[in-house]
Every structure is written in C-alpha cells, then in structure tokens.
Amino acid sequence: MRTLTPTRPPAVETVSPAAPRRVKRRGRTVATWLLVGPYALFLAAFGLAPAGYALWTSFVHDGSFSGGRNWTAVFDDYRLGEAAGNVTTYLLLWLPVLLLTVLSLAFTLHARPGRATGALQLVYYLPGAVTGSAAALLWLFMVSPDSSPFGPLLRLMDVKTATDALSGGSLVAVLAVMGVAVHAGGWIVVLYGALTALPKDVLEAAQVDGASAWRTMWHVKLPMVRTYVAFVLISSFASGSQVFVEPTVLSTGAPGQISPTWSVNQLAYVYATQDGDFGKAAALSLTMLAVGLLAAWIVITRTRMYATDTR
Amino acid sequence: MKRWRAASLAAVAALALSACGGTGGGSGKSGDDKGELLVWVDNTRTPAAQEYKKAHPDLKIRVVTVPPEAGYVPTKVSLANRTKSGWPDVVFLTNPAEAATLASDKFGYAAPLDGLVPKSVRDGFAPGSLDTCTFSGKTYCLRNDIAPTVLWYDASLMKKYGYEVPKTWAEYEQVGLKAAKKHPGTIVGAINGKYGAGTYFGSSGCPTRDTLSLTKVHIDLTQRTCTRVADLLQPMAKAKAVTTVVPTDPAFAKLGKEDKILMLPGPAWFGDFMFGPAFKIPKGRIAAAPMPTWPGETTSFAGQVGGGAFLVSAHAGDRTKEAVDLVRWMTTDVALQAKQPTYPAFTAAAQKWGEAKAKDPYYASDPMPALTAAAGALRPGFGAVRFEADWQASFNDTFGKTADSGGNLRKALESWQDKLDAAAKTGEYTVG
Numbered sequence: 001m002r003t004l005t006p007t008r009p010p011a012v013e014t015v016s017p018a019a020p021r022r023v024k025r026r027g028r029t030v031a032t033w034l035l036v037g038p039y040a041l042f043l044a045a046f047g048l049a050p051a052g053y054a055l056w057t058s059f060v061h062d063g064s065f066s067g068g069r070n071w072t073a074v075f076d077d078y079r080l081g082e083a084a085g086n087v088t089t090y091l092l093l094w095l096p097v098l099l100l101t102v103l104s105l106a107f108t109l110h111a112r113p114g115r116a117t118g119a120l121q122l123v124y125y126l127p128g129a130v131t132g133s134a135a136a137l138l139w140l141f142m143v144s145p146d147s148s149p150f151g152p153l154l155r156l157m158d159v160k161t162a163t164d165a166l167s168g169g170s171l172v173a174v175l176a177v178m179g180v181a182v183h184a185g186g187w188i189v190v191l192y193g194a195l196t197a198l199p200k201d202v203l204e205a206a207q208v209d210g211a212s213a214w215r216t217m218w219h220v221k222l223p224m225v226r227t228y229v230a231f232v233l234i235s236s237f238a239s240g241s242q243v244f245v246e247p248t249v250l251s252t253g254a255p256g257q258i259s260p261t262w263s264v265n266q267l268a269y270v271y272a273t274q275d276g277d278f279g280k281a282a283a284l285s286l287t288m289l290a291v292g293l294l295a296a297w298i299v300i301t302r303t304r305m306y307a308t309d310t311r
Numbered sequence: 312m313k314r315w316r317a318a319s320l321a322a323v324a325a326l327a328l329s330a331c332g333g334t335g336g337g338s339g340k341s342g343d344d345k346g347e348l349l350v351w352v353d354n355t356r357t358p359a360a361q362e363y364k365k366a367h368p369d370l371k372i373r374v375v376t377v378p379p380e381a382g383y384v385p386t387k388v389s390l391a392n393r394t395k396s397g398w399p400d401v402v403f404l405t406n407p408a409e410a411a412t413l414a415s416d417k418f419g420y421a422a423p424l425d426g427l428v429p430k431s432v433r434d435g436f437a438p439g440s441l442d443t444c445t446f447s448g449k450t451y452c453l454r455n456d457i458a459p460t461v462l463w464y465d466a467s468l469m470k471k472y473g474y475e476v477p478k479t480w481a482e483y484e485q486v487g488l489k490a491a492k493k494h495p496g497t498i499v500g501a502i503n504g505k506y507g508a509g510t511y512f513g514s515s516g517c518p519t520r521d522t523l524s525l526t527k528v529h530i531d532l533t534q535r536t537c538t539r540v541a542d543l544l545q546p547m548a549k550a551k552a553v554t555t556v557v558p559t560d561p562a563f564a565k566l567g568k569e570d571k572i573l574m575l576p577g578p579a580w581f582g583d584f585m586f587g588p589a590f591k592i593p594k595g596r597i598a599a600a601p602m603p604t605w606p607g608e609t610t611s612f613a614g615q616v617g618g619g620a621f622l623v624s625a626h627a628g629d630r631t632k633e634a635v636d637l638v639r640w641m642t643t644d645v646a647l648q649a650k651q652p653t654y655p656a657f658t659a660a661a662q663k664w665g666e667a668k669a670k671d672p673y674y675a676s677d678p679m680p681a682l683t684a685a686a687g688a689l690r691p692g693f694g695a696v697r698f699e700a701d702w703q704a705s706f707n708d709t710f711g712k713t714a715d716s717g718g719n720l721r722k723a724l725e726s727w728q729d730k731l732d733a734a735a736k737t738g739e740y741t742v743g
Contacts, residue, residue, distance in 0.1 A: 078733045144561040161562035163503065163555065167707060252380060256504040257557060259704040260382065273386035274697075275738075276417040278393065 051289060058282040070279035074271075074287070083264045086172060090263070091240045094176040098236055101184045103229070106191035107217050121192065125185030136253030143174050166250065166257045175246045182246070183239070187232050194228040195221060234299045238292040244269065264288060347371040348630050350637065351387075351399040353379040356455070356619075359647055363637055370633060379405040381700070385412045388420045400627040400634040407443045407454065407620040408699035414451040415525055415697065415739075421451040422625040427635045428453065432643060439689040440656045444620060447524040451622065453642045454656035458578035458617035459685035460510045463586065466598040466675035468573050480543050480603045483574070487552035490573050498566060499574040500553040502544060502714055504703040505616050507555075510576050511540045513614025513693050514602050519731060520702055522694030528740045529692075532728040539605065541710075541720035548714035555711045558585060567592050576602060578616035579654040579682050587673055599678035601685060613685035615693055618656070654682060661686060697738035698731075705730035 058070050074080060105124060109117050130138055143165035145151040159165045165174055198221065206220045222229070244265040251258040260274070261267040265288065272281035348370060352360045357376045364372040377383055384402055391397040398420065404410060414421040424433075433441060433450060437457055444452035462483075464476060472490060477483040487499035501507060512519050517537035521529040531537075547553045556563050558577070566572050567590025575581065586597045601611035621638040623631065641647070648660030655661045665679040696702060705727055713723035735742050 077737055079737060141561070146565055147561055161556045162560045163557050163562065168712065254557070254559065255381060256700070256703045257707070260700045273389050274382055274412060276385070276389045276392065276412075276415075 051286065054282040054286055057278050058280075058286060061279055066279065070277075070283040074280050074283045077267070079261045079267055080264065080284070082259075083261055083267045087241055087243060087263050089172050090176060090179070090243055091237070093172060094179045094240055095233075095236060097176065098180050098184060098187075098240075099229070099233065101180055102187040102191060102232060103222075105184070106188045106195060107221065109188070109192050110195040110221070111213050111217065117192075121185075121189050124188045127181035128183065128185050132249070133252060136249045139174075139178055139250055140253035162254065163257065166254050171258065171262075175243070175250070178246045178250070179240065179243065183236065187236075191225065191228055191232065194225045198224055230299050234296045237295045237299075241291055241295070242288055346630070347373050348401070348633050348637070349399045350374045350401045351377045351384070352401075352403040353377060353405055353619075355379075355652065356403050356641070359641055359651075360637075362647070363640055372637075375399070377403075381406045382409075385409055385418070388413060388418060392418065392420070398624050398626045400624045400630050401637055402622050402624070403455065404452070404620045404622060406699065407452065407618055408695040408697075410444050410452045410620060410622065411446070411522065411525065411695040411697045413622060414446060417739075420625060421622045422627065422631065423449040423451055424453065424623060424635065424638075425450050427623070427631065428639060432639065435643060435658055436656050437658055437661065437686045437689065439691055440618075440686075442689075442691060442693070443618075443695045446522060452620040453638055455619040455621055455642050456651065456653040457656045457686060457689070458580055458615055458654065459613035459682070459689055460514060460576055460578050460602055460616060461613065461678070461681045461685045462574060462576045462600040462602055463581055464574040464598055464600060465570075465572060465592065465596050467596045468570060472573070474573075476600045477574075477603050480539075480605055483603045484543055484547060486574070487547050488550050491547075491550040491552035494571075494573075496551075496566075496569070496571045497573050498552060498554045498571060500547070500576055501556065501558050501563070502548070502553050503555050503557040503711055504707055506558055506577060507711065508703065508706045509578075509616040509693075510614045511544065512537065513616075514576075514612050514690055515540045515605055515614075516612065516690045516692055518692055519727075520694050520696045520699075521692040522696060523743065526740055527743055528694070528696060528735050530728065530731045530735060530742050532724040532731075536605075537724055538721055541724055544714065545720045548720065549717055553714070555707075555715050559589070564589050564591065566590070579685065580617065580652075582674070582678055582682075583652065594673040596675055597673065598675040599681035601681050601688075610688050611684060612688050612690040614690060618653070654686060658686070696735070697740070698734040701734035701738075702731065705734060 059065060059067070061070075109120060140162060141147045142150065143154065143159070144162040145154040145159060148154060154165065157170070159170060164170060202220060202224070203216065206216045211220065242265045243263045247258055247262045247266060251260065251262075261270050264284065268281045268284040268288070271277045271284065350360050350372060352374065354376055357374060360372075360374040364370075364374060377387075384404060388398065388402075402413075404413075410421060412418055428450075433453075436454060437459075440454045440457045441450055441452075443454065444450050462476070469476060472494065474486050474490065475482075477486050483499065490497045490499060500510075502511065508519060515536045517540060518529045518531050518534060519537075523529055544553060548555075554563075554566075556566075558575075558581070567586070572590060572592070577585070582597065582599060586592045587594070602613055604611050621642055623634045623638055627634045643657045643660065645657075645660045645663050648655040648657055649663035649667070651664070655664050661683070665683065668682075669677045669679045671678075709727040709730060710720065710723045712718075713720055732742050
C-alpha cells in the first residue's frame with residue numbers, strides 16, 4: 001500500500017474535486033486548487049506520465065511502431081496464466097483474512113481502550129517494519145518446523161520442512177500469512193484512528209438505548225467507518241493483485257525454491273530485467289493498472305464512497 | 312471539464328519533461344566520461360579487485376561491490392541498456408548461467424574474448440569449464456571457479472555400517488537402499504532444484520540444457536541418459552534413500568546433526584561450506600570419492616552446481632584492454648586463485664589451491680584426488696541458459712513432486728520436458 005500502489009490514491013483523489021459545484025466563488029476555487037494542486041502535480045509526474053510512457057513503450061520499439069506484438073506475446077506467455085492463478089488464490093486467501101484481522105483488532109482496541117492500546121498498535125505494526133534480507137531469514141525460520149515457534153502447528157498441516165512449506169499449495173498460504181502480518185498493522189492504525197474520531201454523542205446514544213458492544217459495532221460503528229473499510233479494501237486489492245515483495249523476499253532466503261515469476265508483477269519485472277524486454281513489461285503493467293482501476297471503480301460506485309453531500 | 316483539461320495538460324507537460332530526462336542521459340556519469348575502469352564484483356571478490364587496483368596506481372579503477380543475488384547483474388545491465396550509459400566494464404557473475412542473458416542479442420553486453428585472451432590461456436582452464444561461456448564457438452566469459460560434483464560421504468558412518476564406497480551407480484543404489492532399510496532416516500542424496508538436476512542429470516549427460524547457440528538449445532528427456540537417472544532414483548525415492556529437501560533447508564542440517572547423511576553426491580563447495588558450517592558434521596569424518604560411473608562407462612563424469620565467471624563489457628571501448636587484463640589476472644593468477652574459497656577454474660591454480668586443501672584436518676582423507684578428477688571430467692552438454700530459474704522450478708514441480716508422492720519418475724520426465732520446452736521458448740530459444 002505504501003510503495004506498491006502509487007496509482008490508487010490518484011483514482012481516489014481525482015474523483016473528489018468533481019463533486020457538485022455548489023458555490024461558484026473565486027476564493028473557493030483558488031483554495032481548492034491550492035489544496036489539490038500539489039497532489040495533481042505529483043499525480044501527473046508519477047502517475048499519469050509514467051503510465052503514458054508505458055503505453056508508448058508497449059507500442060513503440062526503437063522508434064518504430066511495433067503494433068500489438070508485445071500485448072499478444074504477453075497474453076500468449078504460459079507464465080502469465082500460472083502467475084494469474086497464483087495471485088487469484090493469494091487474493092482469495094489473503095484479502096478476507098486481512099480484512100477480518102484488521103476489523104476485529106481495530107474494533108477490539110476501540111471497544112476496550114486502555115493503557116496497552118498504544119503499545120498494541122505498535123506491536124501490530126512491527127512485522128511490517130522488518131524488511132529485506134532480515135525479513136527473508138525471519139520468515140524462512142518461521143516456516144521451518146524445527147526452528148519455528150509454530151512448529152507443532154506446521155507439522156499438524158503436514159509441513160515437515162521449509163522445503164515443504166515453500167513448495168506447491170502451501171507456498172501461497174505462507175505468502176498470505178506473511179502478507180497479513182506485514183500489512184495489517186498499518187491498516188489497524190488507520191481504522192483505529194477513524195474509530196476514535198467518531199462522534200461521541202452517537203455512541204453514547206447507542207449506549208443509552210442499551211445497545212450491546214457487539215450491536216454498537218455492527219450497527220453504529222461499522223456503517224460510520226464504511227468508507228474507510230472500502231478504502232482498505234481498494235488499496236489492499238491493488239497491492240494484493242500486485243503482490244511482489246513477499247515472494248521476492250522469500251526467494252532470497254530460499255534461492256531456487258520459488259519461481260521468479262510466481263506473481264504477475266514479478267513476471268512484469270522479469271520481462272524488464274531478465275529478458276530485457278521493456279515493451280512486454282509495459283504491456284503487462286498497464287494490464288495490471290486496468291485491473292486495479294476497475295476494482296477501485298466497482299468499490300467506489302458500490303459503496304458510494306465519495307458521495308459526500310448525500311450522507 | 313475545465314479542471315480535467317488542466318490536469319491533462321499538466322500530464323502532457325510532465326510526460327514531455329520525463330521524456331527529455333530519459334533521452335538526455337542526465338546521469339552521464341558512467342565510466343565513459345572519466346576514462347575510469349568500472350568493476351563490479353561480489354563481496355568475496357572485492358579484496359582481490361582492490362589488490363589489483365593498488366598494484367596499478369596509474370589506472371583509474373572504481374571497484375563496486377554488488378550483491379550476489381541471482382538476476383542482479385542482468386537487472387542493472389538492462390537498465391543501463393535503456394539509458395545507454397552506466398555499464399560496468401568488468402562484471403563478476405555468481406550465477407554463470409547469466410552469461411547466456413548478457414551475451415544475447417537483446418542485451419548485447421558481453422564481449423567475445425576470443426581475440427582478447429590468447430588460446431593458450433583459455434586452454435589452461437579445466438577442460439569443458441569454458442563451455443558455460445561459449446556460444447557458437449565464441450567465448451564470452453572466463454570462469455573464476457567451478458563446482459564439479461563428487462561423491463561426498465561420511466567415512467565414519469560407512470565404516471560403522473560396513474559399506475564400501477560405491478564405484479558405480481548400481482552399487483550406489485544398493486548401498487542407499489540397504490542403508491535406508493537398516494538405518495531408517497538415512498539418506499544418500501538430495502534431489503531438489505539445481506542440486507538434484509545438476510548432480511544426477513548433469514553427470515549422466517542428460518540434455519536438459521544443452522546449448523547449441525545463443526538461440527538454440529537441445530532438450531530431449533527421452534534419451535537413455537535421462538531415463539537411466541529416473542530408473543536409478545525410482546526405488547531410492549520410494550525407500551526415502553534420497554530426499555527432496557533442499558540442502559540449504561534447516562531440516563537438512565538436522566539430518567547432519569542426527570548422523571543421517573551417509574553419502575551426498577554434490578558440488579565441490581559442499582565440502583567446505585555445507586558439511587561443517589551447515590550440517591555440523593565434526594571434523595575427521597567427511598571424505599570425497601569420484602562420482603559413480605554410469606553403465607558402459609569407465610570415466611566418473613561430474614555434474615555441475617554453481618561456480619562463478621567474469622565478463623567484459625562490449626561497451627568498454629578503449630578500456631577493453633585494461634578490462635581484459637584485470638579479468639585475466641583475477642581468473643588465472645595462481646597465487647591469487649590459490650587463496651580463494653572455492654575450486655579454481657584455472658587448472659594450475661587449482662593444483663596450488665589443492666596443496667592446502669589436501670592437508671585440511673576437516674576431511675577424513677585427502678579430498679583432492681576426487682576433486683581433481685571431477686574437475687577434469689565435467690560432463691559436456693550442460694550449458695548456460697536464460698531459463699535457469701525455470702529449469703530449477705520445473706524440476707521441482709515435476710520430478711521432485713513425483714518423487715515425493717511415489718509416482719512414476721519416467722512419466723515425470725515427460726512433464727519436465729514440456730515445462731522445459733515452454734521455458735526455453737519464452738527464453739527465445741528454438742528447441743532442437
């Protein structure tokens with residue numbers, strides 16, 4: 001979400017200024033531009049321009065038009081099907097677990113606030129702070145039944161060695177666990193922040209009306225933070241469908257065990273870096289962008305996320 | 312509407328700006344401008360490169376330590392190709408298969424060295440070791456170290472159990488099956504990724520990656536040199552005498568600690584870097600024998616698992632001579648190579664290197680006769696391919712998986728063939 005999806009917030013932000021114009025006042029317009037301007041600039045420089053350049057790269061080779069060759073080559077590549085399958089399984093596993101983890105932990109923190117709340121948020125955030133080769137080693141040991149604190153659990157799932165854990169169907173589960181551990185912390189902080197900003201009077205009213213903690217969560221708090229949940233969902237879908245860091249990091253700890261084209265984004269990376277084919281890499285990256293935008297569009301329209309004045 | 316127009320204008324402007332930045336070569340601070348020799352080596356090779364720099368104060372040399380990760384050098388060279396600047400003049404590869412990528416037309420990075428390094432020097436390398444660097448008769452790299460396979464074994468355990476060190480693969484199979492039955496958990500080999508494919512299929516001469524040129528590769532797993540490996544391993548996999556656990560897995564170290572590794576055919580570097588440091592097998596127990604021989608043969612052919620190589624850039628221009636000189640020194644200087652951690656590719660250096668190794672108290676007996684024989688008998692037909700990673704992954708997905716589930720290994724070769732064919736094609740090879 002931090003580094004993987006530079007394009008998602010743009011989709012979010014460009015929609016907001018398009019809200020109905022109520023007052024046509026010069027001062028307002030200037031203020032709006034002052035606020036939106038810097039973002040628009042970054043969006044253009046680091047979102048639209050690279051995307052435009054990618055489009056150019058995918059169609060033009062050495063100054064001449066190469067037609068749809070790159071695009072057909074990408075969709076003909078047997079690795080794309082495998083990678084797409086892997087990523088789909090990953091999303092199906094990871095997204096619900098992540099959302100449930102984030103929601104349950106954030107709501108629990110909010111329902112029982114105490115001195116430990118701050119410390120706990122830090123604890124949830126920690127796994128995401130370990131990166132690079134340290135993370136590779138850490139996770140390699142986590143999935144090795146002989147050294148892992150979860151050894152008995154792994155053995156229960158018929159994982160006897162790290163080789164078992166990183167091969168076949170168990171690899172996607174390992175990556176999903178890794179993904180949840182790394183990403184949940186940040187979202188818990190965000191959602192907890194949203195919860196603490198909820199109007200006290202509404203919550204008190206619910207309490208006076210005799211709503212249980214569960215009902216308060218389900219019927220009062222959750223609807224009010226709905227847009228935040230939608231945002232978690234969009235960003236996570238985008239970063240999940242572009243999953244790259246987890247399999248890459250894990251494969252540095254276990255060289256040769258994980259295919260370098262396990263995920264779609266890795267395949268795009270391999271096109272550019274190992275095959276020296278930036279055209280194909282650009283074509284595949286744009287496809288990924290389209291998937292992410294489509295998902296964002298669906299979530300935004302379905303949750304009426306930015307319908308500010310109908311609320 | 313107006314806002315959208317403004318935004319799109321800004322986008323166009325930014326696009327124009329970024330396009331300028333891209334073609335203008337803003338960085339331009341590669342070796343080219345300063346006449347500086349840019350050398351990329353891994354951590355292990357850095358002191359030697361620094362030593363060369365010190366010995367040549369008249370030359371401007373910049374030594375950069377690069378990570379040893381697979382794919383790092385192609386990634387950087389690919390980016391340099393894009394910006395048309397910043398290529399290193401000399402580069403060390405921890406994965407020599409990458410020579411196939413860097414020499415390809417698309418990368419056009421590696422310079423052919425035939426005219427730059429005399430044949431007499433090239434002939435000084437272990438026979439067949441430069442095959443990795445050679446495509447269509449042109450040599451694109453010099454090997455730094457090689458990783459021929461030998462039959463490592465635990466001499467104490469062999470003696471304790473009363474087994475003879477096998478000379479043929481048939482004997483190897485017998486010992487393996489017997490040991491697995493009488494001493495449950497004991498293994499005599501590992502079949503995972505490059506360790507399995509490079510050791511067994513490599514030594515048998517099975518054409519899994521026989522490069523005919525930079526764009527043509529011979530893959531045919533129906534050959535007897537392939538099926539005999541499947542037949543050999545079939546009963547052994549069933550009896551769990553060979554394991555699919557990768558030797559770098561902590562679980563493999565556990566096998567070592569529990570005295571379960573009776574034999575392990577594997578690369579030369581296993582001796583110094585795996586048995587002691589990783590598997591924790593005490594000194595005085597490990598010994599090396601030549602690889603067992605295949606039916607109808609008397610030579611103990613070795614497979615290969617690893618090694619390193621040096622490349623010179625085709626963009627080095629007037630620094631080419633200096634670049635080649637550095638590479639020659641790094642790979643062939645006997646005194647320097649004798650100090651390096653792994654088996655030198657240059658034969659004269661390997662002899663000198665072996666003098667120390669022969670006296671190494673870690674080994675139960677001098678491993679050098681076996682290592683020297685292995686270096687002299689590299690099985691031909693094991694080329695550098697652009698689909699090295701898929702070569703490993705597909706082996707595990709087909710052969711490894713089948714061995715685990717007790718399936719038919721000959722059948723697994725068929726699916727491995729399919730995957731190799733597909734991988735070779737995406738690597739822009741024609742399979743013949």
